[in-house]
Amino acid sequence: xxxxxxxxxxxxxxxxxxxxxxxxxxxxxxxxxxxxxxxxxxxxxxxxxxxxxxxxxxxxxxxxxxxxxxxxxxxxxxxxxxxxxxxxxxxxxxxxxxxxxxxxxxxxxxxxxxxxxxxxxxxxxxxxxxxxxxxxxxxxxxxxxxxxxxxxxxxxxxxxxxxxxxxxxxxxxxxxxxxxxxxxxxxxxxxxxxxxxxxxxxxxxxxxxxxxxxxxxxxxxxxxxxxxxxxxxxxxxxxxxxxxxxxxxxxxxxxxxxxxxxxxxxxxxxxxxxxxxxxxxxxxxxxxxxxxxxxxxxxxxxxxxxxxxxxxxxxxxxxxxxxxxxxxxxxxxxxxxxxxxxxxxxxxxxxxxxxxxxxxxxxxxxxxxxxxxxxxxxxxxxxxxxxxxxxxxxxxxxxxxxxxxxxxxxxxxxxxxxxxxxxxxxxxxxxxxxxxxxxxxxxxxxxxxxxxxxxxxxxxxxxxxxxxxxxxxxxxxxxxxxxxxxxxxxxxxxxxxxxxxxxxxxxxxxxxxxxxxxxxxxxxxxxxxxxxxxxxxxxxxxxxxxxxxxxxxxxxxxxxxxxxxxxxxxxxxxxxxxxxxxxxxxxxxxxxxxxxxxxxxxxxxx
Numbered sequence: 001x002x003x004x005x006x007x008x009x010x011x012x013x014x015x016x017x018x019x020x021x022x023x024x025x026x027x028x029x030x031x032x033x034x035x036x037x038x039x040x041x042x043x044x045x046x047x048x049x050x051x052x053x054x055x056x057x058x059x060x061x062x063x064x065x066x067x068x069x070x071x072x073x074x075x076x077x078x079x080x081x082x083x084x085x086x087x088x089x090x091x092x093x094x095x096x097x098x099x100x101x102x103x104x105x106x107x108x109x110x111x112x113x114x115x116x117x118x119x120x121x122x123x124x125x126x127x128x129x130x131x132x133x134x135x136x137x138x139x140x141x142x143x144x145x146x147x148x149x150x151x152x153x154x155x156x157x158x159x160x161x162x163x164x165x166x167x168x169x170x171x172x173x174x175x176x177x178x179x180x181x182x183x184x185x186x187x188x189x190x191x192x193x194x195x196x197x198x199x200x201x202x203x204x205x206x207x208x209x210x211x212x213x214x215x216x217x218x219x220x221x222x223x224x225x226x227x228x229x230x231x232x233x234x235x236x237x238x239x240x241x242x243x244x245x246x247x248x249x250x251x252x253x254x255x256x257x258x259x260x261x262x263x264x265x266x267x268x269x270x271x272x273x274x275x276x277x278x279x280x281x282x283x284x285x286x287x288x289x290x291x292x293x294x295x296x297x298x299x300x301x302x303x304x305x306x307x308x309x310x311x312x313x314x315x316x317x318x319x320x321x322x323x324x325x326x327x328x329x330x331x332x333x334x335x336x337x338x339x340x341x342x343x344x345x346x347x348x349x350x351x352x353x354x355x356x357x358x359x360x361x362x363x364x365x366x367x368x369x370x371x372x373x374x375x376x377x378x379x380x381x382x383x384x385x386x387x388x389x390x391x392x393x394x395x396x397x398x399x400x401x402x403x404x405x406x407x408x409x410x411x412x413x414x415x416x417x418x419x420x421x422x423x424x425x426x427x428x429x430x431x432x433x434x435x436x437x438x439x440x441x442x443x444x445x446x447x448x449x450x451x452x453x454x455x456x457x458x459x460x461x462x463x464x465x466x467x468x469x470x471x472x473x474x475x476x477x478x479x480x481x482x483x484x485x486x487x488x489x490x491x492x493x494x495x496x497x498x499x500x501x502x503x504x505x506x507x508x509x510x511x512x513x514x515x516x517x518x519x520x521x522x523x524x525x526x527x528x529x530x531x532x533x534x535x536x537x538x539x540x541x542x543x544x545x546x547x548x549x550x551x552x553x554x555x556x557x558x559x560x561x562x563x564x565x566x567x568x569x570x571x572x573x574x575x576x577x578x579x580x581x582x583x584x585x586x587x588x589x590x591x592x593x594x595x596x597x598x599x600x601x602x603x604x605x606x
Contacts, residue, residue, distance in 0.1 A: 121208065179209075456490060503563075
């Protein structure tokens, strides 16, 4: 290992901490193309970010799948970057632990999922479905070795396509060349990483291409042919201590901590450099791409294309290989047990630290949301006072009327009882306003219930009725009926909606005949989409990219936390909050909330 102080079985030299020479840290990167230098690659600025500190020297090493496996097995690598499926194999065998997930920028959002897109020339009428690619020539656009080939094999096998058996696969390293070969008939179809061609190919040229098996998912804004899996993870070896791992995470997550010569973000389909995000959930990929299933597919495919004599040789070699593995295992069992024990202790400690950090983050988020609600009520104090003044004035009028009747000797009990009943109604109205206010600003744990989204909108618009009238804003409700309920914290969703409506009202300052449209609809049968559409000045492109960043604001006296907190609340509900400009005038802010599985299932049965 390059970082000797990280190994648990070796003694730490205390004087090493005070040496000025940097300690080498090796990072293995899976690649089908050997490289001598990392310059002008998509990894360049990630390593400049890592090497911006003074203690460690992070060294990239590009390795094939076999070389990477051997290096991990012999503890020659401190960190590993590879595709998600290959990582699962290394995790199971060598105890790697993922820290971060690679992400690429599409428009103003960062995408942490990847998929495959299959294109054919529009005139190829005999290719409609993926299974029509049997006995065809396929080109694989593999720029910078970014495609997961295990994922590719699994994707093709699901549609009865097996490399070297019933399809011919040829890698291509130039995108423009792939189109020329496809148009000339050299290839019947080309496969690329989803979203790659949209970046490099002009729109008019893409019109001649037809996407096979088009799919759309909320994880990515582009169409794709396969399911989506997590992007490439960065993982650490079992012996790397948490201090160094935390340092790596901190350097890569902080997008502002970049080298001085790193280029600014371009308004293109993808940035030329990778970014990093928190590690993704692998439950779905474990179900879709189990290792045993992958091995079974490879074995069966080779058996179909081999002769009986070749099968005998394969069986003999496999038996010899298993015997060799058994001998090696018996010789190294003691060392393996020690390593596993150390790895288990390290993992348990890291799990405790992560759980503690997650609890602190949730508590901090709840505190910020509560402060934001208090701030919102402070800004709306004038409107609330006006709203309370109406029932209080009515109560005063009715009571004074009753007193005058009694003093004048008018004993018409029916009139007096009617006035007192009206007084009670106004008192209930004032009490309802106070209860609604107390409920909104209360501080407590998140409590999710099944709620009607249209009912929440009705409550919030009533809350802002005075402010809408004062600003002469025309409110239009375009609500789809019979929407299924969502599992949500009502107070938090009301907070998000109030923030979006207040922003929309403020954005229309100086606009003649301002109006706001609040709409709801069912999206993709799995989500409910709520949009707040204003007729204001819109949002400039440079601000649109950063509008959900903490402390970024377009207001003179704003704190820049409203939209950031709102985005965190919606993400905690497994939804998404995004913004875009309208075609003609103004902007729209939309959020999605997932329909609960119980109501989703019942709706499908209907």
